[in-house]
Amino acid sequence: MTGTPNPWLSIPAADYEAHMASRAVAQAQLLSGILRESVERWEPVSVAVLGCSAGNGFEHLRGHFLGRVVAVDINPEYIETTRERYTGSVPGLETICADIAAVELEPGSIDLVSCALVIEYVDAETVVSKAARWLRPGGVLSVVLQLPSEGLDEVTPTEYESLRLLEGFMRLVDPGALDLLAGRLGLETATDRAIRMETGKEFRLVEYRRPLSA
Numbered sequence: 114m115t116g117t118p119n120p121w122l123s124i125p126a127a128d129y130e131a132h133m134a135s136r137a138v139a140q141a142q143l144l145s146g147i148l149r150e151s152v153e154r155w156e157p158v159s160v161a162v163l164g165c166s167a168g169n170g171f172e173h174l175r176g177h178f179l180g181r182v183v184a185v186d187i188n189p190e191y192i193e194t195t196r197e198r199y200t201g202s203v204p205g206l207e208t209i210c211a212d213i214a215a216v217e218l219e220p221g222s223i224d225l226v227s228c229a230l231v232i233e234y235v236d237a238e239t240v241v242s243k244a245a246r247w248l249r250p251g252g253v254l255s256v257v258l259q260l261p262s263e264g265l266d267e268v269t270p271t272e273y274e275s276l277r278l279l280e281g282f283m284r285l286v287d288p289g290a291l292d293l294l295a296g297r298l299g300l301e302t303a304t305d306r307a308i309r310m311e312t313g314k315e316f317r318l319v320e321y322r323r324p325l326s327a
């Protein structure tokens with residue numbers, strides 16, 4: 114993953130959003146709903162959204178008693194769009210344009226870390242370890258993983274050609290390996306759900322919780 118530029122830097126926000134919202138993909142709606150669900154379930158005060166894209170689902174963060182929302186993405190256009198769309202309406206919004214691997218937040222400071230279809234593009238161990246460290250006791254790491262779907266491309270082909278840059282860059286993450294990693298980091302599985310889309314694509318939504326007392 115060194116040397117060549119990260120392909121996410123070459124995917125315009127308009128292409129990404131149109132691809133994700135297209136009928137063939139329909140994942141923008143899925144991920145937005147999952148963020149809403151996690152916020153309603155856990156009622157966090159502080160949230161970190163890793164790989165936030167252009168703020169997909171952030172409309173659900175309005176009207177909650179949030180003190181801090183940290184939005185991280187490597188793509189400057191996505192982060193700028195998130196900032197423009199949600200500054201002033203999402204409480205305590207802080208935008209960080211960086212590789213997650215280089216981001217440091219205060220340990221034990223976050224109630225909910227959202228990591229939806231992101232660890233397929235990063236070093237999972239690095240990012241999950243950071244997220245676990247950032248959680249307060251009782252805090253939750255929500256992860257959406259793409260599962261193998263027989264006969265379907267990992268990146269669904271659409272008219273948005275720039276998304277093809279992800280082919281060969283995206284790596285599916287083994288759910289069992291993720292559970293082992295989370296367990297090693299002292300997290301417990303709080304919820305675990307398989308999602309099968311009408312498109313045939315399958316996902317796993319798993320929420321790991323830092324115990325209240327270690």
Ligand SMILES: C[S@@+](CC[C@H](N)C(=O)[O-])C[C@H]1O[C@@H](n2cnc3c(N)ncnc32)[C@H](O)[C@@H]1O
Pocket residue numbers: 121133141144145163164165166167169170185186187188191211212213214228229230231234235
């Ligand atoms: C499939 S999208 C995630 C979807 C997003 N959660 C949503 O609901 O639209 C992956 C996101 O992770 C970002 N990303 C990929 N690698 C990254 C990295 N190393 N550091 C920060 N962001 C990264 C991409 O720019 C992109 O916005």
